[in-house]
Amino acid sequence: MAKQWWKESVVYQIYPRSFCDSNGDGIGDLNGVTGKLDYLKELGIDVIWLSPVYRSPNDDNGYDISDYEDIMEEFGTMEDFDRMLAAAHERGIKIVMDLVVNHTSDEHQWFVESRSSLDNPKRDYYIWREPVDGHEPNNLGSCFSGSAWEFDETTGMYYLHCFSKKQPDLNWENETVRQEVFDMMTRWCEKGIDGFRMDVISMISKPEGLPDGPLMENSIYGEPMSVCNGPHVHEYLREMNQKVLSKYDIMTVGECAGVTIDEAKKYANAEGTELNMVFQFEHVGLDVDGNGKWCDKKFDLPQLKKVLSKWQNELYEVAWNSIYFCNHDQPRIVSRLGNDSDEFRVRSAKCIGTMIHMMQGTPYVYQGEELGMTNQQFNSVDDFDDIEAINAYHELKEMNIFSEEELMARICYKNRDNARTPMQWDDSANAGFTTGEPWLAVNQNYTKINAKDELADADSVFHYYQKLIALRKSHDIIVYGKYDLLMPEDAHIFAYTRTYGDEKLLVVCNFSEEPQKFVVPEGYDLEKAELLIHNMDKAVQDGMADGFEAMAWYWKK
Structure with a gap:
């Protein structure tokens, strides 16, 4: 990589x-x-x-x-x-x-010109359509509620705005x-x-x-x-x-x-x-x-x-x-x-x-x-x-x-x-x-x-x-290591490993208020690991995480 x-x-x-x-x-x-x-x-x-x-x-x-x-x-x-x-x-x-x-904004000079007339050089900078049976060209809605089409009286056509009516969509086909x-x-x-x-x-x-x-x-x-x-x-x-x-x-x-x-x-x-x-x-x-x-x-x-x-x-x-x-x-x-x-x-x-x-x-x-x-x-x-x-x-x-x-x-x-x-x-x-x-x-x-x-x-x-930011700068495994999920169906523990050459990382996070057991995978001996980061002030318990406890262990052969 x-x-x-x-x-x-x-x-x-x-x-x-x-x-x-x-x-x-x-x-x-x-x-x-x-x-x-x-x-x-x-x-x-x-x-x-x-x-x-x-x-x-x-x-x-x-x-x-x-x-x-x-x-x-x-x-x-x-x-x-x-x-x-x-x-x-x-x-x-x-x-x-x-x-x-x-x-853009409808106040951008491009749109000011585009809406001014049918033959303006910037007319095709935006997406304009004729009314269909007196209504919007299609049913598209805006991300901000309502229709994604706004009727413009000047030229009698609709322009597309996937967001606010003051945010007309540019025509990238142009x-x-x-x-x-x-x-x-x-x-x-x-x-x-x-x-x-x-x-x-x-x-x-x-x-x-x-x-x-x-x-x-x-x-x-x-x-x-x-x-x-x-x-x-x-x-x-x-x-x-x-x-x-x-x-x-x-x-x-x-x-x-x-x-x-x-x-x-x-x-x-x-x-x-x-x-x-x-x-x-x-x-x-x-x-x-x-x-x-x-x-x-x-x-x-x-x-x-x-x-x-x-x-x-x-x-x-x-x-x-x-x-x-x-x-x-x-x-x-x-x-x-x-x-x-x-x-x-x-x-x-x-x-x-x-x-x-x-x-x-x-x-x-x-x-x-x-x-x-x-x-x-x-x-x-x-x-x-x-x-x-x-x-x-x-x-x-x-x-x-x-x-x-x-x-x-x-x-x-x-x-x-x-x-x-x-x-x-x-x-x-x-x-x-x-x-x-x-x-x-x-x-x-x-x-x-x-x-x-x-x-x-x-x-x-x-x-x-x-500290999290500093660890990323000092450990390539955090940036480039391969990720593997552990305990996928557990409703409380989010645990995964990272591997990079001869380096290994085990991350365990408890997303509940109560202590939870977690499984230390084979080949990950906590007694031989360096505890890189931990959000509690008490000693780590093997296979147990307190409420909202998070920890990351690091091994290098």
């Missing part, structure tokens, strides 16, 4: 709006990021994935871009960006930009569109950035003829994910690779909704003709019920083990994994898979970290995950900022499927604002995030969970993550 710097790196995602506010306007900014680079250096991460900072009207918190080569005023200026990039590089930290090119995107990417690479995280990149090639999609649960609309992995997506990415990506020593990861193992092997193939790795969502989509995402169901551990193990084993030596639980779209994992009570929060946060960071692939840490930050308590729909959650609340309320109490519980548990509450830096007002009024309410538990306290506590979640 070829060694690469991006395989050995640990990536830290920053959601700039919520990270650190330097000027007191209540919104995080680029200078706030620059001011916290030493904190990230101490944590030990190698790469920052920066969520969008481009000019945007903020219909979807920056994922609706009106100018790819300017900075959103709230975040600062291009000079601020350049200063941040230089400061990160001085500390040995790379910067990966979020690339959102499935769609060669000029592709070249515009490639030229823009090249200019960013020439500026010195270190790679791209590509938003919903699996959606850029739409199915031939744009047929109806299968109906979504509790909806009259077709599944928007039915446009994923279209007929030309690999062709477009190979073209992107040839014209841009292969010319620079950068890292690329594609957010690939609806991706299968077979498709992932193409996107992230070992030959490097497309991307370095993909984000797949199968594992984070397991805690759903018959009503889809909006539920408060807990993960089934054997099912989670089966899915994660499938991706570990089937991509081994064929393609590269990205390993994660948290990002700006996912509720806090310690509240979903762990236990965020005072008794178990710290221990379960460390347990989850151990399980994921000892796997094969490039690990991603989302801001606050290294502190064990939890879900927020929302009291009403008025507390939400997330457009997906707000739309879902009103749509489900109209359907009258749930009581008000049950509906709020479901949306509170799964909405994206859980990940977007401001970073908890200390126990001062607004968690030290801002001296002004924060754009989104700070989690009420910031006086108990914050970076200042955790930096001062050698037994904190922060210092545990610091």
